[in-house]
Amino acid sequence: MRPTLASASLGGTDLRRDIPVPESHRPEGYAAAFDATTLWYDAIAGTDRTWLVCPKLLNFEDLLRGVMMRIDGAPAPILRIRGYRRHDIVELGGTGAELALEAGAHGFTCPISPPQTDRFAGLNTHVAISKDNDPIWLTDFARFHIQHHGLEAMLLFDNGSTTTSLEEIEAALRATGLREVAVVPAPFPYGPRGKPPYARRTKFLQTALLNIARLRFLGCARAVLQCDIDELVWSEGASIFDRAAKSRLGLVRFAGLWHSPPEGSAAPFRHRDHICERAKNPASPTKYAIRPDSLLGRQSWDVHDIEGLPTPLSITRHAGYLHCRGISTDWKGNNRARPSPSVPSPRAERLLEATEWDRA
Numbered sequence: 207m208r209p210t211l212a213s214a215s216l217g218g219t220d221l222r223r224d225i226p227v228p229e230s231h232r233p234e235g236y237a238a239a240f241d242a243t244t245l246w247y248d249a250i251a252g253t254d255r256t257w258l259v260c261p262k263l264l265n266f267e268d269l270l271r272g273v274m275m276r277i278d279g280a281p282a283p284i285l286r287i288r289g290y291r292r293h294d295i296v297e298l299g300g301t302g303a304e305l306a307l308e309a310g311a312h313g314f315t316c317p318i319s320p321p322q323t324d325r326f327a328g329l330n331t332h333v334a335i336s337k338d339n340d341p342i343w344l345t346d347f348a349r350f351h352i353q354h355h356g357l358e359a360m361l362l363f364d365n366g367s368t369t370t371s372l373e374e375i376e377a378a379l380r381a382t383g384l385r386e387v388a389v390v391p392a393p394f395p396y397g398p399r400g401k402p403p404y405a406r407r408t409k410f411l412q413t414a415l416l417n418i419a420r421l422r423f424l425g426c427a428r429a430v431l432q433c434d435i436d437e438l439v440w441s442e443g444a445s446i447f448d449r450a451a452k453s454r455l456g457l458v459r460f461a462g463l464w465h466s467p468p469e470g471s472a473a474p475f476r477h478r479d480h481i482c483e484r485a486k487n488p489a490s491p492t493k494y495a496i497r498p499d500s501l502l503g504r505q506s507w508d509v510h511d512i513e514g515l516p517t518p519l520s521i522t523r524h525a526g527y528l529h530c531r532g533i534s535t536d537w538k539g540n541n542r543a544r545p546s547p548s549v550p551s552p553r554a555e556r557l558l559e560a561t562e563w564d565r566a
Contacts, residue, residue: 261410278302456500475532482548
């Protein structure tokens with residue numbers, strides 16, 4: 207059975223989350239793309255408590271602190287609210303099957319998601335969010351990391367795809383030989399991009415989903431790779447999963463470089479076409495592989511790092527990723543499919559030529 211998220215929304219009420227960005231820094235369409243109504247994305251059962259993984263609560267925090275919540279009929283007090291940069295986690299005392307929120311006209315009930323760590327126990331696992339990615343991109347990504355890193359499982363949060371069904375996505379990924387695949391629907395607003403310095407202030411969803419993965423699904427995985435579908439990871443001498451599993455800190459951070467098909471190439475592109483580096487190529491932000499049972503693995507997972515590290519940890523020079531410019535639905539509107547000035551990349555050529563792609 208496909209996992210679903212036990213979410214709660216105030217969309218049927220007159221309550222709205224305040225936008226924490228000045229109007230002067232909101233581009234056109236910002237308010238429409240902002241998640242004003244989701245109270246939490248998932249309610250997850252722990253051993254002695256329940257976690258509510260939320261967008262930034264902002265003014266909704268006072269609402270939660272002022273209502274009565276019950277789990278299977280018993281009072282469920284708020285033990286603490288952990289605040290992070292772009293999401294919050296509410297810890298409730300007690301656990302069970304159903305959560306009820308009693309707030310007069312705004313009362314409702316929702317199920318509590320059971321933990322599913324057994325599905326990924328001991329497996330080298332990749333986690334990502336995806337929307338409308340071509341299934342061949344997903345399977346190319348999987349085949350590359352199966353061959354070069356021993357990838358065994360994928361946890362994919364689908365952000366409302368309309369071009370391919372979840373069943374088709376799951377079937378395509380299973381056909382690659384992965385031992386475990388879970389495609390979880392997550393049809394929430396992704397969040398708008400503001401003008402600097404508020405560019406990512408209200409992009410709540412992706413970070414929250416990574417921590418749903420951490421708390422509900424991946425706590426017993428051998429190691430977890432966190433990167434996007436357009437990013438192919440390389441590692442010298444050992445797989446990226448082995449590096450994370452054997453790391454003293456349980457974490458490996460690595461940077462990427464933009465790669466393109468040769469100039470003059472025509473879309474549509476696949477990963478295997480990205481044999482050139484951009485001529486002017488600043489590093490892409492870090493991604494990471496992590497051992498969930500490590501000290502750092504139990505901290506908040508963010509898109510490019512582990513949140514709240516006391517000091518930035520070094521980036522390894524022995525691993526990185528090819529950031530494939532042509533693997534994009536162009537949802538950001540920056541015309542990534544157009545090849546950019548580039549030079550041959552010997553590493554990319556070797557890696558991509560050595561990969562056993564689906565030749566469809």
